[in-house]
Amino acid sequence: MFSDNHVHTQYCPHGSPEVMEMYVQAAVKKGLTRLTFTEHAPLMIDDTVPEKDSAMSLEDLSAYIKEGEKLKKRYQHDIDIRIGLEVDYIEGKEKETEAFLRKYSSLVPYSILSVHFILLPDGTYFCIDYSKESFMEKIDQVGFDTLTQTYERTLHKALSLPFGDVTPKTLGHLNLIQKFDKAHGRKVLLDWTALLDKVSENHYRLDYNFAGLDKPLYGQTYPSAQLVSQALDQGIELSHGSDAHHPDEIGRYFERSVENG
Ligand SMILES: [Zn+2]
Ligand SMILES: [Zn+2]
Numbered sequence: 607m608f609s610d611n612h613v614h615t616q617y618c619p620h621g622s623p624e625v626m627e628m629y630v631q632a633a634v635k636k637g638l639t640r641l642t643f644t645e646h647a648p649l650m651i652d653d654t655v656p657e658k659d660s661a662m663s664l665e666d667l668s669a670y671i672k673e674g675e676k677l678k679k680r681y682q683h684d685i686d687i688r689i690g691l692e693v694d695y696i697e698g699k700e701k702e703t704e705a706f707l708r709k710y711s712s713l714v715p716y717s718i719l720s721v722h723f724i725l726l727p728d729g730t731y732f733c734i735d736y737s738k739e740s741f742m743e744k745i746d747q748v749g750f751d752t753l754t755q756t757y758e759r760t761l762h763k764a765l766s767l768p769f770g771d772v773t774p775k776t777l778g779h780l781n782l783i784q785k786f787d788k789a790h791g792r793k794v795l796l797d798w799t800a801l802l803d804k805v806s807e808n809h810y811r812l813d814y815n816f817a818g819l820d821k822p823l824y825g826q827t828y829p830s831a832q833l834v835s836q837a838l839d840q841g842i843e844l845s846h847g848s849d850a851h852h853p854d855e856i857g858r859y860f861e862r863s864v865e866n867g
Pocket of ligand 2: 612614692
């Protein structure tokens, strides 16, 4: 509860220009004892969103790590800073992703593995959390069931140690596919129990992500309170994260954690 383990930086092209130190200062001010930077790792595919701004560029990676290390030292008496990445699990790019993770293996223990892109039956990649409009359009094109079932299938692969011993074992926002729930009004019927079983079987943690509370078409945490309770019952470890893209969002809503209720 006293650590925020999902934090972005100025190296995120869809985030804010506030520098990493501002996030550190916000965390110290909030009384957090640990902050983990998890910038979006460079993408292994051509970005499919119009702005091409889903992830950090490869050129920025070493500057990001260096700046993190510098802050870790500078603030060592105030807060424990860790440097990881938010890595995309991209079906079909497992080899490339694994090679990347081997090269940066020191970041793996603090990294998050997320599914933002799914590989559709027509061979194209689709970003599920980009916009309501693109999500609704994709439902019309491929059908709601294909979309949600492809996400579920992709999650199972992400939860099956796709990169062996360099697989990041914190699964990001498990039910991100529900981000636009209130736009389509349909129930996403995935077998969540089977997914949680996979989480526990392969000893992953879950990113307990509070950004969803600020998404107007969703309005809950990822995973939802009910799923979080189920996960806790199964002994699954949670990793609290604000998914902050601005320093003001550090530690957002952590007081609403089900563990507090
Ligand atoms: Zn982001
Ligand atoms: Zn994130």
